[in-house]
Amino acid sequence: MKDFIIPDRDFGTPAAKSKQMVTLTIDGFDVTVPEGTSIMRAAAEIGISVPKLCATDSIDAFGSCRLCLVEIEGRNGTPASCTTPVAPGIKVHTQNSKLKQLRRGVMELYISDHPLDCLTCSANGDCELQDMAGAVGLRDVRYEAPPAAEMATHFRPKNNSGIANPNYIPRDDSNPYFSYDPQKCIVCSRCVRACEEVQGTFALTIEGRGFDSRVSFGMKSDNALASDCVSCGACVQACPTATLQEKSVIEIGTPERSVITTCAYCGVGCSFKAEMRGDELVRMVPYKHGKANRGHSCVKGRFAYGYASHKDRILNPMIRDSINDPWQEVSWAEAMEFAANRMQGIIAKHGRHSVGVITSSRCTNEETYLVQKLTRGVFMNNNTDTCARVCHSPTGYGLGQTFGTSAGTQDFDSVEHTDVVIVIGANPTDGHPVFASRLKKRLRKGAKLIVIDPRRTDMVDSPHIRAAHHLALTPGTNVAVVTALAHVIVTEGLFNEAFIRERCDWDEFQDYAEFVSQPQHAPEAVQMLTGVKAEELRAAARLYAMGGNGAIYYGLGVTEHSQGSTTVIGIANLAMLTGNIGRPGVGVNPLRGQNNVQGSCDMGSFPHELPGYRHVKNDNVREIFETLWGVKIDNEPGLRIPNMLDAAVEGTFKGLYCQGEDILQSDPDTKHVSAGLAAMDCVIVHDLFLNETANYAHVFFPGSTFLEKDGTFTNAERRINRVRKVMAPRNGYADWEVTQMFAQAMGANWVYTHPAQIMEEIAMTTPSFAGVTYDLLEEKGSVQWPCNEKVPDGTPLMHVDGFVRGKGKFINTEYVATDERTGPRFPLLLTTGRILSQYNVGAQTRRTDNVVWHDQDVLEIHPHDAENRGIKEGDWVRLASRSGETTLRATLTDRVNPGVVYTTFHHPDTQANVITTDYSDWATNCPEYKVTAVQISPSNGPSDWQEEYNAFAARSRRIAAAE
């Protein structure tokens, strides 16, 4: 669909990558473009728009509509400018009487089979067919049907004699977000190509030929919802007519302005145009110049924003004396006073170490910075932590130890230069869909794929993609597999000696080489343990080491283990061994879960480090903040989330300010979390909804959505993207303002009036952010840290001329079996994950139409294990571990190996974390979500715990009626 607010020019065909330049003449003007550019694009470069219908610059030209004809001096005929490449010295004419006549003829044919209800059409003003009719000067349609033989059309439901038109297909409204109205289709196939080339799902096809050709969602019987479609919106974006259109536009009308902002769902950090009419959001359209997404999106960012106006959203502050009381709505001033009094009371009685904060990976950098400043500069301790603890804390530790920075090494564009990709413990098509689309695009062009995952994820086998190797390891054996890969690389002499000698510590390498060469690390030796065939593993190691540019992408399946940090170190070792660091197409890339996990880590959310990953023990670092804030900062590390809960149960931790996190649902061992929360005297929850944690809260501060505030998010590529306010906060205040009010109530003298000032303070105190300002972001769109005097434009690739820490450090990675073992009582291994349409604990996505794709969590179980237990598809099953039990429905699939079961944790009713244990990563306490020994048996319905908890939650959510 065309962009009509801030017109992002459509150049008709994608940019050519060649360095070779070609000069030609178009309508008398000289133009110089890279070799391989289409004539259409070359003309667009100098502002000449050749009429077109089937071409758009997000997909390759197809040349089917014949509207874009041009003449080239000395050549015969009228070639299509979208499919004809430029050539040196040619003289092109885009407009003359012959071309005009031909184009009118083409348009006449299109319009003769198109309804003429433009005025009431939902795409009115946003339709390329309409524009082209205008552009070619179409004034009448001469095809008149003879009275006897009515002309066949696709748009008349009935012919004149009242007989149903067999060519008429009614509108398909099955997708909750967009409709497909075949009567308006011009069969340009832009949608089909977008689904293939941009999204990589291949859900659409053109069926039939000639007049009979129609767009179809897979098999004829499929509607959009039942098809393979993942609702990414790429086809809607590409469609030039009203055929595929957002329902919100049909309902509201066309937008009148747009604001560029950043998706608040996942760590890909896609840029969007929020298209508005007044303060109503009409639609979110992926922004073509967004450097993370390059104009693509997934169902969450594109469509799932309805939670912002959901009726469950709490808009007034609330307080209560005890968690057994109903909530009282109060004014902001009263809520602040109540909260500050309680916190001050706790500090007076139990000391300054008895309170703390949890920052949010969903909030902005500026908001996170303020929350950690609250605990460090106002509460006077380092008790700050963030949900990154439960997902990527091992990344920070592992990459910090080996490379010297706690972040991924590449930008997403890098994948275009990759030859071999290892995806380990990640499910990008569900967790990081836009990155997955970019990865799949590269794989379709020939890059090789190795998947290391207990489950057969969609990456392993999907349309036009098949992994070269799938190492379906037993959950919990990552370290053994990664070390065995290193064993093969070292013992078969496949390592890059020149790189290691130059860039790493050679002595440490030798020590490491000796370690991994030990026979117990050979693939044959660990095969029984890991379940991965030695030959397969050897082949994968050889491919990664010798296959050209090798890149590793990994996710929570790596970090959420008792040896999460060790695996991250092992991955870094592999990259160093093979010299796959420091150039495009290689690297080590964590796929971050939530939108601002990277940012929340950067901003000093962890209890041992100040912003910029600098330990609190360093006097010179504390001094920077002490001078600026006028306080003394504690030089001892503070409590991590699990430690806070332990201390709460023990009685030495009493008060918590928790912004934008739902630790009760997202953290492991729910019963331990609830015991910790219940033991506290003041829990302040700052969120959009009464989340599960709020059941244990005494104060509720309503939060604001990303649409309602200014700030920045930092994505998995270290890219700092702007979040821009498109409407006033419905709750009255942006989250940073709420934190500031609370700090003021606690006696702080903070006076920020705009997040830009907070960023100024971050830049002033944190070297890797020294060059970051809102002005710079305005100018460049986004920037990747480090960004400072040395690298004023930021840093797309890290460790280019040497590792940040100096020499790369090899560290031995001994496999230590988790203590979470299967046995006779709990013979199966449960591993957890997420799915595309839902996000994390689902608080937002559950409050959108995305529930049509996932209305409950289900348990995947291998048919063999199911049969042994008498479980059939769709049965309720009881899932029990050492920690607890819950019930959910089962689905039978061979995606999981026998002995392994899998579920997601998006729905609070499931309480999957009642099952998970409190085992955690040795270095960071990141919980071991990915391995829990369980047993499964048939069941009749929800467990006692679920019912009890639901009753408690309902009681706890009561809000007293206003007098």
Add this chain to the structure above:
Amino acid sequence: MSHDGPHAKLIYMANQIAKFMESKPLDQGVQGLAAHINDFWEPRMRRHLFEVIDHGGHGLRPLVMEAAPQIRRPAEAA
């Protein structure tokens, strides 16, 4: 994990770190273990750990005991 004794969890955590550090040369392992606990363990946790160490370190892996002299004793509660 066995939940015996008030400090079972801390002992478990210290031993987990020890298992990683044991694959390093001894002096590096000792130093690494102490540094890790100094850097990441809040004083309350270190205080509890010393309660165990000072009572003979029952349940702790030898490397933890070896590193104990290098672990910072927390200042008395503020």
